[in-house]
Amino acid sequence: MAEVSTGSTQRITLAKGLNAGLRAAMENDPKVIVMGEDVGKLGGVFRITDGLQKDFGEDRVIDSPLAESGILGTAVGLAMRGYRPVCEIQFDGFVYPAYDQIVSQVAKIHFRSQGKVKMPIVVRIPYGGGIGAVEHHSESPEAQFAHTPGLKVVSCSNPVDGYFMIQQAIACDDPVIFFEPKRQYHADKAELDESLTLADADPLFSSRVVRAGSDLTLLAYGPMVKTAMQSAEAAAGEGKSIEVIDLRTLSPLDMGPVLESVRKTGRVVVAHEAHVNLGMGAELAARITEECFFSLESPVLRVGGFDTPYPPSRIEEEWLPDLDRVLDAVDRALAF
Amino acid sequence: MTQQAGTTADFPGPEDVFGPSHADGGPELVQLLTPEGERVEHPEFSFDLDDEAIKGFYRDMVLTRRIDVEATALQRHGELGIWAQLLGQEAAQIGSGRALAPQDFVFPTYREHGVAWTRDLDPLRLLGLFRGVDQGGWDPNANNFGLYTIVIGAQTLHAVGYAMGMQRDGVVGTGDAERDAAVVAYFGDGASSQGDVNESFIFAASYNAPVVFFCQNNQWAISEPFERQSRVPLYQRALGFGFHGVRVDGNDVLACYAVTKAALQRAHEGSGPTLVEAYTYRMGAHTTTDDPTRYRLSSDVEAWKLKDPIARVKAYLTRNGLVDDSFFEEIEEEAEQLGHHLREGCKALPDPSPLSVFDHVYVDQTPELAAQKEAYAAYLDSFEGAH
Numbered sequence A: 001m002a003e004v005s006t007g008s009t010q011r012i013t014l015a016k017g018l019n020a021g022l023r024a025a026m027e028n029d030p031k032v033i034v035m036g037e038d039v040g041k042l043g044g045v046f047r048i049t050d051g052l053q054k055d056f057g058e059d060r061v062i063d064s065p066l067a068e069s070g071i072l073g074t075a076v077g078l079a080m081r082g083y084r085p086v087c088e089i090q091f092d093g094f095v096y097p098a099y100d101q102i103v104s105q106v107a108k109i110h111f112r113s114q115g116k117v118k119m120p121i122v123v124r125i126p127y128g129g130g131i132g133a134v135e136h137h138s139e140s141p142e143a144q145f146a147h148t149p150g151l152k153v154v155s156c157s158n159p160v161d162g163y164f165m166i167q168q169a170i171a172c173d174d175p176v177i178f179f180e181p182k183r184q185y186h187a188d189k190a191e192l193d194e195s196l197t198l199a200d201a202d203p204l205f206s207s208r209v210v211r212a213g214s215d216l217t218l219l220a221y222g223p224m225v226k227t228a229m230q231s232a233e234a235a236a237g238e239g240k241s242i243e244v245i246d247l248r249t250l251s252p253l254d255m256g257p258v259l260e261s262v263r264k265t266g267r268v269v270v271a272h273e274a275h276v277n278l279g280m281g282a283e284l285a286a287r288i289t290e291e292c293f294f295s296l297e298s299p300v301l302r303v304g305g306f307d308t309p310y311p312p313s314r315i316e317e318e319w320l321p322d323l324d325r326v327l328d329a330v331d332r333a334l335a336f
Numbered sequence B: 001m002t003q004q005a006g007t008t009a010d011f012p013g014p015e016d017v018f019g020p021s022h023a024d025g026g027p028e029l030v031q032l033l034t035p036e037g038e039r040v041e042h043p044e045f046s047f048d049l050d051d052e053a054i055k056g057f058y059r060d061m062v063l064t065r066r067i068d069v070e071a072t073a074l075q076r077h078g079e080l081g082i083w084a085q086l087l088g089q090e091a092a093q094i095g096s097g098r099a100l101a102p103q104d105f106v107f108p109t110y111r112e113h114g115v116a117w118t119r120d121l122d123p124l125r126l127l128g129l130f131r132g133v134d135q136g137g138w139d140p141n142a143n144n145f146g147l148y149t150i151v152i153g154a155q156t157l158h159a160v161g162y163a164m165g166m167q168r169d170g171v172v173g174t175g176d177a178e179r180d181a182a183v184v185a186y187f188g189d190g191a192s193s194q195g196d197v198n199e200s201f202i203f204a205a206s207y208n209a210p211v212v213f214f215c216q217n218n219q220w221a222i223s224e225p226f227e228r229q230s231r232v233p234l235y236q237r238a239l240g241f242g243f244h245g246v247r248v249d250g251n252d253v254l255a256c257y258a259v260t261k262a263a264l265q266r267a268h269e270g271s272g273p274t275l276v277e278a279y280t281y282r283m284g285a286h287t288t289t290d291d292p293t294r295y296r297l298s299s300d301v302e303a304w305k306l307k308d309p310i311a312r313v314k315a316y317l318t319r320n321g322l323v324d325d326s327f328f329e330e331i332e333e334e335a336e337q338l339g340h341h342l343r344e345g346c347k348a349l350p351d352p353s354p355l356s357v358f359d360h361v362y363v364d365q366t367p368e369l370a371a372q373k374e375a376y377a378a379y380l381d382s383f384e385g386a387h
């Protein structure tokens, strides 16, 4: 094992956390199957499934033909047969050939069968930008799935959540679209306390206050949590107290902690890499407005990618919301 | 050349009842120039050009390889974000590309740098996508060469639709060689698994569309070997869709030319689609970010080195005294110039303006997006003032 263990804790990356989480899920349940393009010998292009085929065999770690609709369509059949497929989509932009199977089949079979057939499928999607890639490799399509009834949608932001959330998603009897911020895969390390079990982890479909504050609530998830934390830190230097919430779950939303925070701060900024138009921010703004209108001191502001296709990588850092753009929104909200 | 491993023979089935699930015998491979550089005859396909043309192919392949080498180096030096190498596939691309008539149209993947060369697209234009300054951006209609397509297989359907347009425009089967047009759809062995590719076969067959499906079977789809995608030689799939398929030695530029020419001839005259499987090998990594040592044996790569597409043409030219040293020196000189052009040109490719991202999203700019652009410009200006 590459990482050094010190006592019962280990410093891990998100990639390692997800890999260890997948491994644990496969050890705990023989019905868990990993499938996707290049997930076997190669361990996936991001190495998230590294070593799994070697240890669990080709029947449980399946290198699929190059066909995303095929991956999801066969996952449906495997799920009907009692398996728990964990499908890897190589990059966000390549989920669309599978979109029909996910939206028209995976999302609806439990409903259509009046609860007789479950679809405990996890679709892992490395998503988001910032890695200097060519087109179709940096997109954030989460809202398209969150908009689909029957699917649950989550996004992890850090190594420890990666480790627990992937196991919880696999244990979930509903289909879960699992968004992994690819630019975080090998970026930061965090302590994983190996004595913790799934029972100690926060529930999968829960949001979490990751920094307390009193002047404004900053909502983020996935890759934007890091930017949000940096923004809050910078704002603190200017005497502004920002509460940051890592949403973690996008469908269902966990509005409890969000509303509680907004009732305290009265101001909200939502940040995501995805386009602003009809993105997660739109739903959050609507819910906040509906549920705590009288607590609001300013309109809910959204910061996100522009309403254009993802740009060529040389200008992606300008396109993606960064610390400055988040702070700009924070300032606008506070000035209101 | 031998048949690949892992065919249906590994999976004994109830053949007594249903008969064999695959064609008998090994696949026949059309070859007109052996790895040793000897010309051989084939009963159906012949190379009908002269030695001058072969010299031209040689030049094309050397220069194409140079583009690949330069781009790979540019990636290593941080000038490109990524590069998809074509090393080993020069003959498949030059042979098929040179078989095209000017009015034919090409739908490429992301690896068709050699085909682009035959269409007179400045190779510098290819680098923009890999450098991250644009997403292609060349005019597909200027050189009848479509944009690179990264979503695997999508372009094969575009190719068929384009060919259907040609049918409706009355430029198929006129008997006028200057007029009759067709489309070539390029794709890989991995792509052959995609629904889009299979649907494109069906549409092409159904409408008898003038399209040549040119599959470069380079044996690998990133880490997955060909056997994961198909249990039969790919060219045999065509039969099930109702058209002809042929497997050609993808490292033999003469055979690739002759077979593509014949397939285009059929398309031009209105006889419909053909699947050409160019049997070749991806000598390099999948892209510059890939590490093939994780999944394949270097001995396989070594074996394919002996079938190098350029070496065999060189052997043919020298053995038959068709060229002297100056021929090679001149091409070397030209390659140097090309390399220089790419190195200097690449570094000079300007980064796009951040505001350019708002342009061309729509034909008619929406007021919303125009406002977004304006707001972003004002935001950027606020920093200018701060400095």
Ligand SMILES: Cc1ncc(C[n+]2csc(CCOP(=O)(O)OP(=O)(O)O)c2C)c(N)n1
Residues within 6 Å of the ligand: A037, A066, A068, A090, A094, A097, B111, B150, B151, B152, B187, B188, B189, B190, B191, B192, B218, B220, B221, B222, B282, B286
């Ligand atoms: C729809 C889709 N899924 C996955 C990918 C990621 N991907 C890029 S290239 C590739 C393998 C392609 O193999 P093949 O078709 O044989 O062409 P080659 O790259 O070998 O030329 C994969 C899986 C993609 N680009 N598009």
